[in-house]
Amino acid sequence: MSQDVLTTETNRRQLQQIIAGLSDGVILLELDQTILWANDAALAMHGVSRIDALGANASEYAKRFALRYRNNHPVPTENYPISRVARGETFSDVLVEVTPASDEEHTWVHNVRSMVLADSAGDPESLVLIMDDVTEWASAEQRFEKTFNANPAPAVICRLSDLRYIKVNGGFLEMTGYARDQVIGSSAYELDVLQGAENIQLAKQRLREGTTIPQMQAELQLPEGGSKQVIVAGQPLELNDEACMLFSFVDMEPRHKAEVALRQSEERFAKAFRLTPVPILVCGASEQVVMDVNEAFLDTFAYPSEEVLGKTIAEIDFIHEKGARTRLFAALEKSASLDRVDVRMRKKDTELIDCAVSADTVNIQDNPCYLLVLMDITERKRTELELVSAIEEVMKDASWFSRTLIEKLANVKSVNSPKLPNVSFTDLTARERDVLGLICEGLADKEIAARLKLAPNTVRNHVATVYSKLDVHSRSEAIVWARERGLFSGDWRAKGQR
Known part of the structure; x- marks a missing residue:
C-alpha cells in the first residue's frame, strides 16, 4: 500500500474519531456519490441505526427519504443536499424537512451545509454533509406562525437591523386594506406605524433601542388615502435569531362609534x-x-333635591301606606317591572296624593337600578269618587233601573283602574249575592247562617267562593269592592225585585 493511501486512510480514521461524538450530524461521501460513513447523530436525525439504512449512495438515499422545503414544496431529487454535494457544490443553511418513505409519521427538520475536503494537491478527496437537527426550533416557529396569523388583533413584525416588515397577519390587512405584498419588504419609513403617535419621541427612541414601546394613540395612514385612529404598542422579540419588533394595534373606530352612540343615547x-x-x-x-x-x-x-339625592326611599318616607314600600320593591325584585300599581304617596307638607306607579329595572354603569315613574292620579280618583257618589244617589230612588243597568253605571268608575278584577256582580249566584249583601251589612258568618237558615259550614263555603270570584282576601276588601260598584247602598233586594 502506497504512502499516500496510508496517509489518506489515517486521515479519514482520525476525522471519523473526531466527528463521531459531535452533536452535529455528519455524512461522508466518496466522489462517486457512495455513502462512506455517518456518525450516530446523523443516523438519529434520519430515524435509523445503521449506515446501510441511508442507502448505498445519493440515488438510493433519495428513494428512502422524502425532502420538502419549509414552504411545503417538495425538493427535486437533483436538489437534495446529498446530490448537490455529490456534484461538488458548497452551500450553507439549507432548511429541509426529512421524512422516511417507510415512516411518514415522523419528520425532522435539518439545517444542512456542505464541505469538500481536498488532498494535498488541492484536488477533491471527500465530500461532507453537516446537519443540525432544528426540529424543535422549527416546530416552535410553526406554532408562532400559526398563532400570529390566527390572532385577530392586527399585528406586523419589523426587523430591527433594516427596519423592514417581515411578517403581517390578516387582522392588520383587514383593518387597513393593505395587500400583503404592500407590507412585506417595505420599510418603517414607507409605512410608518408610529406616525402621529401621541409620544412619538419616546416611541422612536424605544424602537432604536429595541425595547418595549408602551401603548399610545397613533394615526395610521391607509393605502387608499385617509387615516385610522389606532392604539399601537411594540414588543421586542427574536425571530430566526434576528432582533425584531412586534407591533400590535387596536382599531379605535368601533370604540369611537360605540362611545358616540352611548353618549347620544345618554343625552337623549x-x-x-x-x-x-x-x-x-x-x-x-x-x-x-x-x-x-x-x-x-x-x-x-315639594322636596328640595338635597333632601332626596343620596337618601334611601325609607329615609325619605314619602310612601304613605305602611308596608306598601316593602311590597312594591319585593314585586320589583321578583318580576323586574311593574305596570300602574296604585300607591298613596305623601308630599313633604304631608298632603296625600294617589299615584299610579310603573317601574322597570335598568343597568347604570353595570349596576342594577330601578326607574320609577309616579303618575299623579289624585284628580282622577277624586272625579271617580264624585261619580260614584252621584251614581249611589241615583240608585237610592231608581227603582225603575234594572240590576244590570245599575251595575254598568256603577262600574263606570273602574274603567281606568287596572287593579280592579274584571268581575261583575251578576257573575255571583243568587245565594252568593245574598251572602255578600249580608257581609256588607256587617253580619258575621253565624248571623248570616241564622238569617238565611243555612248551616255555618255552608256559609263559610259561600264566603270563600265570593272571595275567590272577587279576588279579595277579607270582609273589608269585599265590602270595599261592593261599595266601589255602588252595591248595597239601600234596600237593594227590594229594588232589584221590582
Missing part, C-alpha cells in the same frame, strides 16, 4: 328624563338609594 335619556312632566325617580336596586330625580318629582312632592 337625560333630556327626556329632565323634561318629562311626570315625576321620575332612579334608585339603586340593592339599598334603594336615590341616584336621581327629575324636576317634576321635586315640584310634585
Whole structure:
C-alpha cells in the first residue's frame, strides 16, 4: 500500500474519531456519490441505526427519504443536499424537512451545509454533509406562525437591523386594506406605524433601542388615502435569531362609534328624563338609594333635591301606606317591572296624593337600578269618587233601573283602574249575592247562617267562593269592592225585585 493511501486512510480514521461524538450530524461521501460513513447523530436525525439504512449512495438515499422545503414544496431529487454535494457544490443553511418513505409519521427538520475536503494537491478527496437537527426550533416557529396569523388583533413584525416588515397577519390587512405584498419588504419609513403617535419621541427612541414601546394613540395612514385612529404598542422579540419588533394595534373606530352612540343615547335619556312632566325617580336596586330625580318629582312632592339625592326611599318616607314600600320593591325584585300599581304617596307638607306607579329595572354603569315613574292620579280618583257618589244617589230612588243597568253605571268608575278584577256582580249566584249583601251589612258568618237558615259550614263555603270570584282576601276588601260598584247602598233586594 502506497504512502499516500496510508496517509489518506489515517486521515479519514482520525476525522471519523473526531466527528463521531459531535452533536452535529455528519455524512461522508466518496466522489462517486457512495455513502462512506455517518456518525450516530446523523443516523438519529434520519430515524435509523445503521449506515446501510441511508442507502448505498445519493440515488438510493433519495428513494428512502422524502425532502420538502419549509414552504411545503417538495425538493427535486437533483436538489437534495446529498446530490448537490455529490456534484461538488458548497452551500450553507439549507432548511429541509426529512421524512422516511417507510415512516411518514415522523419528520425532522435539518439545517444542512456542505464541505469538500481536498488532498494535498488541492484536488477533491471527500465530500461532507453537516446537519443540525432544528426540529424543535422549527416546530416552535410553526406554532408562532400559526398563532400570529390566527390572532385577530392586527399585528406586523419589523426587523430591527433594516427596519423592514417581515411578517403581517390578516387582522392588520383587514383593518387597513393593505395587500400583503404592500407590507412585506417595505420599510418603517414607507409605512410608518408610529406616525402621529401621541409620544412619538419616546416611541422612536424605544424602537432604536429595541425595547418595549408602551401603548399610545397613533394615526395610521391607509393605502387608499385617509387615516385610522389606532392604539399601537411594540414588543421586542427574536425571530430566526434576528432582533425584531412586534407591533400590535387596536382599531379605535368601533370604540369611537360605540362611545358616540352611548353618549347620544345618554343625552337623549337625560333630556327626556329632565323634561318629562311626570315625576321620575332612579334608585339603586340593592339599598334603594336615590341616584336621581327629575324636576317634576321635586315640584310634585315639594322636596328640595338635597333632601332626596343620596337618601334611601325609607329615609325619605314619602310612601304613605305602611308596608306598601316593602311590597312594591319585593314585586320589583321578583318580576323586574311593574305596570300602574296604585300607591298613596305623601308630599313633604304631608298632603296625600294617589299615584299610579310603573317601574322597570335598568343597568347604570353595570349596576342594577330601578326607574320609577309616579303618575299623579289624585284628580282622577277624586272625579271617580264624585261619580260614584252621584251614581249611589241615583240608585237610592231608581227603582225603575234594572240590576244590570245599575251595575254598568256603577262600574263606570273602574274603567281606568287596572287593579280592579274584571268581575261583575251578576257573575255571583243568587245565594252568593245574598251572602255578600249580608257581609256588607256587617253580619258575621253565624248571623248570616241564622238569617238565611243555612248551616255555618255552608256559609263559610259561600264566603270563600265570593272571595275567590272577587279576588279579595277579607270582609273589608269585599265590602270595599261592593261599595266601589255602588252595591248595597239601600234596600237593594227590594229594588232589584221590582
